[in-house]
Amino acid sequence: MDNPKTDVLIRDLSFSLYQRPLHPELFNIYARRDIKTENYEASIWATGCAHVVSVYTKGYSLTELISKPGQPLPKRGLVERFQFRGQKKHKCTLSRNLSYMTDFQVEKMSENLYRQSHVDLERFARNRGMFVRFPNMTNGDLEPFSYIDFEARKNELHLHTFHAYPEQVTIIKTQSLIGF
16 A cells, blocks of 8 residues: 655645545555444544545435545546635535534644644554554654544544654544534
């Protein structure tokens, strides 16, 4: 499997929302979790220092993802696409049975804060979510990583993601709430 590309500029990344599933062959998947509840199913993929989350419920589907420039993605089903510039909030109702809200921010930090965030999130991941390290992509003593935390409730899926880019000493944080 290829190493993730972490030297891409944060401002060149895209955050997209699709009203359809996307094929796994489009991505390098480093870790995955599948969730099944009474009201929905979800697939969560760590795709390098990015993610793809697909949710399926009562004839509807929704996919949120972070993608790098040049990533081949379909146009069909695209609802929204944003660049990572500052902080962004977005809310939409996709059907009577499916609502979506997200908020993301780009946090530039000191090397010490970056290292401490890595330690704290990796420790937190021992109890929940998934943490993916990329030690062979280390920049100095800063390592890229992804942490995806999720909470599957009966009528909601809560997601908190952290994707770390050592070349820019930056972490992208997203928080999404999908309601059914």
